[in-house]
Amino acid sequence: METAILSRVDFESTHMEAVILAVTKIGSVLVEEATIAAITNLSEKVTNLKELPTKVEEIKEELKAMNNVIKKMSTSHPTDEVVKDWIAEVRGLAHRVQDVMDKYSYYALKLEEENVVKKLFTKTNYAIVFSGIAEEINQIEKKIENVGKRKKRWLQQPDLISNPVAYIERKQSQDCLLAQDYLVGIEDNRKLLTEWLYSSETGNTVITVSGMGGLGKTALVNNVYEQAKNNFNACYWIVVSQTYNVVDLLRKLLRKIEYPEQTQLSDLDARDMKNIIKEKLKDKKILIVLDDVWRKEAYTLIEDAFQNCQTSRIIITTRQGDVAALAQPTRQLKVKKLEHNDAFKLFCKKAFHNSKYIKCPQDLEKLAHDIVDGCQGVPLAIVTIGGLLSSMEPENYVWNEMYKQLGDELVNNNHVQAILNLSYRDLPGHLRNCFLYCSLFPEDHLLPRETLVWLWVAEGFAVRKQHSTPEEVADRYLRELIQRNMLEVVEIDELGRASNCKMHDLVRDLALSIAKEEKFGYANDYGTIIKMDTDVRRLSSCGWEDSTVLRLNFPRLRTLVSIRAMSSCSYMLSSILSESKYLTVLELQDSEITEVPQSIGNFFNLRYIGLRRTKVKTLPDSVEKLSNLHTLDIKQTKIEKLPRGIAKVKKLRHLIADRYADEKHSEFRYFIGMQAPKDLSNMKELQTLETVQANKDLPDQLKKLLKLRSLWIDNISSADCAELFLTLSNMQLLSSLLLSARDENEALCFEDLRPKSKELHRLIIRGQWAKRTLDYPIFRDHGAQLNYLALSWCHLGEDTLEMLSSRLGNLTYLRLNNMHSAKTLVFDAKAFPRLKTLVLKHTADVNQMKIMNGALPVIEGLYIVSLPGLDTVPPGIETLRTLKKLWLLNLHKNFRTHWIESGMHQKMLHIPELHM
Numbered sequence: 001m002e003t004a005i006l007s008r009v010d011f012e013s014t015h016m017e018a019v020i021l022a023v024t025k026i027g028s029v030l031v032e033e034a035t036i037a038a039i040t041n042l043s044e045k046v047t048n049l050k051e052l053p054t055k056v057e058e059i060k061e062e063l064k065a066m067n068n069v070i071k072k073m074s075t076s077h078p079t080d081e082v083v084k085d086w087i088a089e090v091r092g093l094a095h096r097v098q099d100v101m102d103k104y105s106y107y108a109l110k111l112e113e114e115n116v117v118k119k120l121f122t123k124t125n126y127a128i129v130f131s132g133i134a135e136e137i138n139q140i141e142k143k144i145e146n147v148g149k150r151k152k153r154w155l156q157q158p159d160l161i162s163n164p165v166a167y168i169e170r171k172q173s174q175d176c177l178l179a180q181d182y183l184v185g186i187e188d189n190r191k192l193l194t195e196w197l198y199s200s201e202t203g204n205t206v207i208t209v210s211g212m213g214g215l216g217k218t219a220l221v222n223n224v225y226e227q228a229k230n231n232f233n234a235c236y237w238i239v240v241s242q243t244y245n246v247v248d249l250l251r252k253l254l255r256k257i258e259y260p261e262q263t264q265l266s267d268l269d270a271r272d273m274k275n276i277i278k279e280k281l282k283d284k285k286i287l288i289v290l291d292d293v294w295r296k297e298a299y300t301l302i303e304d305a306f307q308n309c310q311t312s313r314i315i316i317t318t319r320q321g322d323v324a325a326l327a328q329p330t331r332q333l334k335v336k337k338l339e340h341n342d343a344f345k346l347f348c349k350k351a352f353h354n355s356k357y358i359k360c361p362q363d364l365e366k367l368a369h370d371i372v373d374g375c376q377g378v379p380l381a382i383v384t385i386g387g388l389l390s391s392m393e394p395e396n397y398v399w400n401e402m403y404k405q406l407g408d409e410l411v412n413n414n415h416v417q418a419i420l421n422l423s424y425r426d427l428p429g430h431l432r433n434c435f436l437y438c439s440l441f442p443e444d445h446l447l448p449r450e451t452l453v454w455l456w457v458a459e460g461f462a463v464r465k466q467h468s469t470p471e472e473v474a475d476r477y478l479r480e481l482i483q484r485n486m487l488e489v490v491e492i493d494e495l496g497r498a499s500n501c502k503m504h505d506l507v508r509d510l511a512l513s514i515a516k517e518e519k520f521g522y523a524n525d526y527g528t529i530i531k532m533d534t535d536v537r538r539l540s541s542c543g544w545e546d547s548t549v550l551r552l553n554f555p556r557l558r559t560l561v562s563i564r565a566m567s568s569c570s571y572m573l574s575s576i577l578s579e580s581k582y583l584t585v586l587e588l589q590d591s592e593i594t595e596v597p598q599s600i601g602n603f604f605n606l607r608y609i610g611l612r613r614t615k616v617k618t619l620p621d622s623v624e625k626l627s628n629l630h631t632l633d634i635k636q637t638k639i640e641k642l643p644r645g646i647a648k649v650k651k652l653r654h655l656i657a658d659r660y661a662d663e664k665h666s667e668f669r670y671f672i673g674m675q676a677p678k679d680l681s682n683m684k685e686l687q688t689l690e691t692v693q694a695n696k697d698l699p700d701q702l703k704k705l706l707k708l709r710s711l712w713i714d715n716i717s718s719a720d721c722a723e724l725f726l727t728l729s730n731m732q733l734l735s736s737l738l739l740s741a742r743d744e745n746e747a748l749c750f751e752d753l754r755p756k757s758k759e760l761h762r763l764i765i766r767g768q769w770a771k772r773t774l775d776y777p778i779f780r781d782h783g784a785q786l787n788y789l790a791l792s793w794c795h796l797g798e799d800t801l802e803m804l805s806s807r808l809g810n811l812t813y814l815r816l817n818n819m820h821s822a823k824t825l826v827f828d829a830k831a832f833p834r835l836k837t838l839v840l841k842h843t844a845d846v847n848q849m850k851i852m853n854g855a856l857p858v859i860e861g862l863y864i865v866s867l868p869g870l871d872t873v874p875p876g877i878e879t880l881r882t883l884k885k886l887w888l889l890n891l892h893k894n895f896r897t898h899w900i901e902s903g904m905h906q907k908m909l910h911i912p913e914l915h916m
Contacts, residue, residue, distance in 0.1 A: 055137055059097060062144050066090050089147055091519065093140065095537070095556070100136050102582055106604040107133070109627060184349070184379075185342030186220050189333060193224045196331055197287065197313050198231065204306055206299070207315045210324035211335035213506045214380030217317045218291055220335065225289055225315070226912035230905050232313075233284040235915075240293045241443045241505070246270055246301045253277060253288075253305075277305040285311045292444070292505065293318045299326055337377025340369075346379060347372045350386030352394070367399050374403075380506060381420075387485045388423050420510045423484065433461045434477050435486055436520050438503050439511035440540040440561045446490060446500045451610070452478055454631045454654055458585050458607035459559070471653075471687065494788040494813040494837075495761065521559065539576075541565065553579040558605075565591040573597065581605075589613055589633075601625035611637055612656075624648040635690070636660055639674075647679035653707075655683075658691035658714070668744040668766070668793055668818075673714035676701060691738065694720045699727040706731075709759070712738035716767070718747055725753040735759040741767025744793045753778045762788040769794045774803045783807035789814050796821035805831040815839040823869075824848040827855035827876075837861040844868060847892075851876030861885040872898050878907040885913040 107129050196207050209217050222237075229235040236256045238249060250273040257280045268276075286309050290299060293316050306312050318324055324332055338346065347368065348360050360368050371389075375381040392398050405425075427435060434456050438447060453474040456462045462474035475497075481487045482498055486507060493499040503511070515521045521538030538559035557580035562573070565588065574597050577583070583603045587610040594615045600606070601622020607630045617638040623629075624645030631654040632646075639659060646652075662670040673691030677683070680692075681704040689705070691712035692698070698720075702708070708731055716724065716739060728737065734757040741748055749770035754777040763778070763786055773779070786808055796819050804814075805828065812834055823845055829852045832838075836858060840846075847869035856862075859880050864870070864887065871892035886908065888895065896916060899905075908914060 052134055052137060055141055056101075059137070059140060059144060062148070063090075063094060063097065066147075086147070093143060093147060096140060096143075099556070099582060100133060100140065102605050104133050109604065183216070183219055183223055184346040185338045186216070186223070189220055189335065190224055192333060193221070193315075194228065197224070197228050202311050204303070204309065204312045204314065205331060206327045207313065207331045207333070208324040208327040209315060209317045209333045209335060210319065210321070212378075213319055214378045215335045215337065216379040217335050219379075221289055221291070221315055221317055225287070228287060229912075230909065230914055232287040234281065235287040237289045237291065239291045239444050240298050244295075244298050246298075247273070249298065249302055250274065250277065250305065253302075254280075257281070274302070274305040278308045281306065281312075282308040283310045285309070287313045287315075289315045289317070291317050293323050294320055296323055296326060299323075338379060338382070339377065340372065343375065343377050343379075343382055344369060344372050347375075347382050347386045350383050351389045353390060361394055363396055364394060364399055367396065367403060371399075371403055380504070384420055384423050384485060388426055391484075420507055423486065424510060424514065427481075427484065427486070430461070431477055431480055431484075431486075433459070433520075434474075435481055436511050436515045436518075437461070437538075438487065439508050439515055440521055440523050440538060440559070441503075442540075442542045442563060443505055443508060444502060445563070446502055447487070448500055449475070449478060449493075449498055451633075452501075454633075455585060455587070455608060457653075458630050469687075496812075523561075555579050556582065558582055559585040559587075561585070561587045563587065563590055565593065574599075577603075584608070586610065596620055598622050604628060607631070609633065611639075613637070619643050621645060627651065630654065632657070636671075642674050642677055644678070647677040647682045650682060651685055652683055653685050654688040655686060656688060656690050658712070669714070669740070669742075671714075673712065673740075681705065687733075691740075694724060694742075696720075699723045702727050703730070707733060709733050710736040712740075712764075714738075714740045715742045716740060716746070716748060717742050718749065721749045722752050725750065729754045730756060732757055733759055736762040738764040739766070740764075741793075744768070749773075750776045750778050755782050758785070761786055764788075764790040765794070766792040767794065774800065774807065779804075779807045784810055786810065787812045790817070791815070791819065792817040794819060801825060801831070802828060809833060811835050813837045816841070816843065818842045819845075821845050824850065826850045826852070828852050829854035831855040832859075833857060835859055837863075839863040839865070840867065841865045842867075846870055848872065849874035851879065853879055856880055858882050863887040864889075864891065866890040868892055871895055873902050873904055878904070881910060883908075883911045886911050887915045889915060 107126065111126050193207070193209070196205070199205070209221055211217055225235065225237065234257070236253060238252050238256075240249065247270050250270055251268075254273050254277060257277060286306070288306070293299060299314070299316060303314075306314070316323065316326060324334070337343075351368070352360065371385060372382065375385060389399065389402065392402070424432070424435070434452075437456065437459065438452070441447060453462075453471050456474040456477065457470040462470045462477060464470050465473050468476075478487070478498065478501075482489055482501060487498075487501045487503060489498045489501050491498070491500040512523055515523070515538075519535070519537065521540065522536045523540035523542070535556045536554055537556050538561075539554060539557060540561040542561065542563045542565070554576055557576065560576060560580070560583065565573075573588070573593060577597055577599055581603065582605050584605050585608040586600075586603075586606065587608065589610050589612040591614050593611075594617065596611070596616055596619060598620040599622070600609075600620060601624070603626065605628060606626050607628055609626075609629065609631065610633045612633050613636045615638055616634070617640075619634070619639060619642065621643045623632075623643050626649055629649050629652055632649075632652060633654070633656045635656045635658055637659060639657070642657060657674040658671045660670060661667065661672050664670070671691065673693045676692045676695060676698055680698075680701040684704060685707060686705050687707050688710045689708060689712070690710060691714045693715040694713050694717070698713070702711075702724075711728070711731070711734060713724070728734065729752065734755065737760060739748065745768065747768040747770050748765070750773055751770070760782065784807075787810060789804075789808060789811055790813075792815075796816075800821065804811075808814075809832075811832060814832065814835055814837070816839070818841070821843055825840075825846055825848070827850065831852070832855070835856055838856065838859060838861070840863070842865070844867070846867050849864075849870065851874055853876060855876070859882055862877075862880065862883060862885070866889070868890070869892060871894040873895070888899075899916070
């Protein structure tokens with residue numbers, strides 16, 4: 001997007017990123033033992049090496065001063081060409097400092113390792129290397145001096161350094177309200193859409209909802225979709241987006257039609273999948289939403305899959321006129337901008353939702369109307385500016401300053417981008433890099449909380465602060481971005497945290513433009529290579545297939561994100577890695593690659609490797625040389641064992657390494673952990689270890705891993721329990737624990753599991769229980785601390801539910817899978833007072849459930865799946881008024897008949913999402 005508005009973005013963004021990261025890099029390198037040793041032992045041969053720390057420290061202070069000057073400039077004259085050029089020069093200087101400090105650190109470490117092996121210093125070769133580094137630092141020092149002189153010569157005009165906008169103290173919003181709460185002015189459109197869905201037409205009917213981005217098309221359709229679902233046999237929502245693949249679309253649909261864990265799709269082509277879909281939907285009345293369609297072919301190439309339906313309603317949301325024309329003129333809905341009254345109502349809802357004012361204060365009313373007029377009826381713009389103002393004091397002076405800034409942005413007539421840009425500029429510096437980083441992932445890509453946290457730490461965006469780990473700091477940054485509506489929450493976990501989030505496509509467009517302008521990073525989602533700067537530092541190549549990438553070299557590359565890359569891109573990977581010696585992050589999840597080059601061990605700067613769900617079979621032994629690696633994610637790959645030297649990677653903080661043995665999840669050990677490295681106890685920085693197989697040495701090795709927070713252990717035998725659980729009990733920071741027996745008949749005894757950790761809130765147990773397990777301390781004494789409990793393949797007694805409820809009163813998530821239990825499950829009147837999600841799966845014994853009045857008072861998701869004996873509707877289920885999702889799948893053949901005869905469709909109209 002090359003619009004004028006995007007050239008006006010605040011320059012504080014990535015020049016701050018470059019300068020701050022350079023300053024941080026200097027600070028960390030100077031205190032490393034290896035660099036201190038190098039200076040001490042080589043100073044005789046390199047005459048200016050002793051002065052190096054002093055010079056580098058001086059460079060650090062100069063960069064910090066320049067950064068403060070840039071802050072002032074960026075708020076006063078962000079469009080001045082002289083200012084822009086000077087800022088770009090500083091940014092390039094900061095990048096150069098980063099590179100030379102990495103080189104400094106690398107050779108110091110190599111020198112240290114070589115001396116350990118040879119027991120003597122080979123000074124001559126390294127003297128030449130460090131002499132070159134010292135000379136390069138001298139050049140940087142002179143360059144900084146020249147840059148400072150240039151500022152004095154050309155940038156001293158008063159109007160360039162003034163800062164007319166006073167600092168505005170903000171308080172952040174305490175909650176993040178759902179988009180559905182802000183639906184205003186949609187009544188007529190909702191009524192029309194509902195009439196079209198309920199019409200008596202048979203066969204396929206296509207309905208299109210079109211309009212510019214930010215008008216709330218998706219929110220409108222979602223509102224109607226949730227209300228209409230109970231009137232169709234089957235309902236499916238598919239997000240299409242700009243970049244789509246027909247096979248992927250069909251795969252998405254088929255996974256929704258047939259329960260995901262029961263379907264093998266990787267070997268099916270489009271024709272095979274269409275035939276299965278036709279059979280599954282035969283003679284059914286279905287509702288399908290294709291959201292955010294940019295090309296007609298996204299529908300025309302799959303429409304024959306619905307030809308066997310009795311009746312289908314297909315709603316397509318789009319910004320494109322030719323896509324809207326897929327529907328008959330009488331079934332085309334063009335969403336318009338809001339009228340002023342509705343726009344003002346929406347603005348007030350957002351701006352004052354956390355204020356003592358119920359409506360707009362009288363002294364702000366005229367200003368509020370002017371701000372709303374500036375948004376020109378676009379809901380996204382209104383909600384965004386309203387959210388921004390909600391975090392400020394409702395005072396005339398404060399709002400007037402914001403209105404002035406808004407007016408400056410609106411000169412270019414790109415109203416939505418102007419509002420979003422203003423919100424971006426309101427972000428503190430520490431959030432800007434995290435925000436821009438999210439744009440490197442594909443459109444509509446789910447962003448897991450843990451992955452974002454690990455990546456931000458690897459990049460250096462989040463660092464240790466007093467008593468907080470870098471991961472805890474990054475987690476706070478994520479919450480702040482969500483509170484500011486820069487990221488959308490998709491799912492929450494048992495603690496109420498965002499477990500998955502995503503970026504609105506318009507917000508991503510803005511972030512991509514800023515990232516490109518500021519040389520933060522470059523993303524190309526379109527599968528073709530276009531001309532780009534070879535000095536790019538972060539590159540997203542998601543979906544690339546073009547062989548011309550082989551001819552591209554990126555010597556300055558720090559980050560490569562290549563999600564869903566084709567198998568041919570193994571060559572691309574080798575090509576890029578051959579030149580990118582400073583690489584810090586390598587994210588290749590869901591790619592078709594089958595191997596990792598041996599040369600990966602040469603990347604001394606690498607802190608994050610993401611290979612989740614790739615087809616990689618082995619890791620090269622050279623991985624042991626990655627002394628700075630923080631995160632290794634090889635979950636659900638084909639890798640059966642870790643390299644022998646993995647324990648040499650002493651800075652590793654997160655090791656996620658298990659593989660699927662059975663992708664249908666039908667076997668007890670459908671996932672298998674890795675064998676514990678021989679010297680696991682050397683990896684003292686580990687916080688996450690998922691999953692490791694139990695063995696006789698594991699307890700002793702775990703005793704030394706004092707920083708572990710999440711630990712998954714597989715293949716536990718009865719004989720392992722006492723010593724292993726005693727070790728686990730002493731882990732002070734443990735928060736998440738999975739314990740899986742070696743087979744479904746192995747009885748685990750939890751008598752010695754007495755956690756001292758006050759953080760342990762998530763417990764997953766797979767396997768048989770020894771007798772009296774619920775009387776053991778883990779449930780009796782620690783039960784009140786648990787928020788998440790998942791049990792599989794164990795025998796439940798007659799009163800187990802009652803005992804679980806009495807001991808685990810703070811559970812928000814409970815999953816019971818492949819259980820042996822009483823034939824009747826009864827949820828008593830006070831059962832599980834805080835439970836929000838309940839999953840009951842594959843429990844063949846159960847033929848009846850009862851939900852007493854008052855049970856499950858805050859339940860939001862109830863998933864009853866594969867209970868073949870359950871033939872009647874659970875009495876009391878209609879009393880669960882807080883339910884938002886109800887799945888009733890693969891039950892007794894008579895269940896649906898009983899549901900209909902009991903008039904449950906009418907009784908459950910309050911549930912937005914119902915699957916049967």
